[in-house]
Amino acid sequence: MKHRFRVIRSFSARLSLWVIVTATIILLVTAMVMNIVVREGILREEKLRASYALENAEQHIDGVFIAVETAVKNNVNEIKKNIHAPHEEMYRITREMVETNPMIVGSAIAFEPNFYPDQGRWFSPYSYRDTSSADGDPTTVIHEKQLGNSAYDYPNKEWYQTPRNLKQGYWSEPYCDTGGGEITMVTYSYPLLDDAGNVYAVVTADVSLEWLSQLMDSLKYYDHSYSFVLSRNGTFITHPKQDVVLNETIFSFAEKVGDTKMAQIGKEMVAGKMDMEPMKSPKLGKAFIFYKPVKHTQWSMAIVCSAEDFFKTATQAGILVGTLILLMLLILTFILYKGVKRLSQPLTLFTQAVDEVANGNLQATLPEIHTEDEMQRLRNSFCTMQQSLIQQMEELKRVNEQKGRIEGELKVASNIQRAMLPKTFPPYPDRDDIDIYGQLTSAKEVGGDLFDFYIRDEKLFFCIGDVSGKGVPASLVMAVIRSLFRTLSAHEHHPERIITQMNDRMAENNEQNMFVTLFVGVLDLPTGKLRYCNAGHNPPLLLTEKDGTKQKEFLPCDNNLPVGVMGGWKFALQETMVDTNTTIFLYTDGLTEAENADHQLFGEERMMDVILFATSQKIIDHMTDAVQTFAGDAEQSDDLTMLAIRYSQVQNTVRFHQKITLNNDVEQVPLLSEFVDTVCESLGFDPATTMQLNLALEEAVVNVMNYAYPPDTKGDIHIVAEADDKRLKVTVSDNGMPFDPTTHRSVDTTLSAEERPIGGLGIHLITQLMDSVNYERKNNMNVLTLRKKLPRMEELKS
């Protein structure tokens, strides 16, 4: 099987096969048509030949019968003349008839009953040849006898009645003469009429049909042909099978062998038709029959020939032609296979060359073609392809190198970008009021999402944002936004101002029309007050647990423009109080718009369902799992960023409270110093820290003295020191002009002596010395809150 498939798959074998099949079909059809034509011709020839032969036979038969008739008629006058002569004359006449006509074996003159009254009813002189005699001479032994007697009442016989009634000559049906050996005989009867036209006698001549059998035997052309003669009613007169002669009709025979076709032919023959027909002979099998009537006696002759004999030459010719065809086809196959293989030889070589090219050897040598045909064109095409491949490969190599370089750079960029994000979690291990976890998953090497947070002055500054677009352009904007957030929030704790300034700076040179959706929040950790501003970002989710009931709700957000869309846009501040045990869950649209393979979105509802009340990291890990399960094999299309901030307000009881009120006179500073020393001593601060607190408080109070109250006006400064378990909080308040010292806190400490301004050191020192500094304008008062962590108990002990 395998071998056969291989052969069929070869081009030359297939082409050869097609040609051979076509040639075979054409030759076979031609041979068949020729065979049919030849057979038709043979049949026509044979029919002609048979009809000639039958014609000749008929003429022969006619000759015999006419001769007999003539002989009989010639004796009519002789009989009339001697009608009244002695009866011996009549015997003489019959005797002479037999003697002179060798064909006639017997002759009688049968008179009407009682024609001669002296002769009685029957007078019929009859002479006949004794063919059974031993010496065999047919002429010598002629017997005479009286035919009629009481046992043989001839006037009732057919041979007498029929011509008498018809008043004309009549040939009897053939019959078997049992008297003188089994001889087929036929009798011609001729009526003798008197002047009145009445029949007075019938002259007969018996004719042996031995010669007819011989005649019919001579019509045999082939070894396996035979012939026969039928009488008027279809009885076999001659037939090679002697037992059917005179015993059977063609009809009885046909019935016996069950051949309706033969009966049909019999009818045609008896009807005197002439034709040729195919038939089935019990002796020869498939055969043809030619038949023709013998008009004179209304018989019919037939020749039956074996079809095999007929078409012997045609069959022989057929075998010869078939052999020749087979031989020719074999030669054709051989030549075709070799020829086509030779023609397609270059194809094999091309295959080898192309395989070599496919295996990487682009310089593979192509086979040389010297014919200017399709093969030459194919070679040219291969050559062009080869050249083109070499060029493409080089181009590809170059592009790949470039791509590799870009990928390397992207990787570095990715690392830089990651470094911008908070990456140490938990970020404030020593704080128990805040639990933060954040995670950014980029869709590409670099992305446009960002989040950031840090604590300054007991305020948690945090932001989450999503730059329009993806990849490198977005990552550049992300870096700018992140650095703007840090820079601007260093001196500004109002989120709407941070965003407004960011927006103005970004909108200035925003030729690429990049924008950022950004949420900035500032959570005052001691109080739980959340100030926030949302510039077109997804509203954060608030998860609150209060008195055992859990609640999920979106933080209400104003509809602001994203950052960078329009310079000068006023972003509004929003405020809310965050209860203890509340988690703020911030995210980018990479979460809600995460797609699965069916392009369904993860959506806010699913997010609400999935979200847990747990630690920040658990919330985000669980959400990440949920998104990955949802997305399945679908590729992440957008950056995904989540930031969870869990806030627990520390409700420590105040265990220390002292206050002092000064007026705006620098001479009061020693009182402050005393107050601070007392407080520090009570709380267990070491001398160095006590000095630092002294310094910070003095600077804060002097600032108020110098700037809050105009010169030469009196005013009070209230200083309250409170402490819980963790921190000392000092509040400096006055009801002077609004003055926020924190906006002037930065001093360039690197300037040389000549360049250093004399002022501005105070607030700088306060910031450096205290853990947090907060300014608020409250109830028409400037309120500055300073915090310092208390020394730990173990530090105190040591």
Added chain:
Amino acid sequence: MMKTTLKEENNDYVMYFEGRLDTATASQVQLDVKPLIDNTDHDIILDCSKLEYISSSGLRIFLSILKSTKANGHHVYIRELSNDLRQVFTMTGFINLFEFK
């Protein structure tokens, strides 16, 4: 609360500070250091061995001394500064401006 003593040692003016140099005492010290600011031909040494405390008002006085002396091409040295006060100098960047002995 605050006492200053000016001495001339090895052709240098040495100013001894003793006590707390805060805003309350700064106005007096401002007057005390007038000779140093007016001085044109001596290097100055500020002896802080007994200085307990200095606020920004005090630092400002130090800066004004430095500016005027440097303008004359002379040096201002700080001597015997306690660690606690040195920290204040560090925070403010003053540690880069002065020379220490």
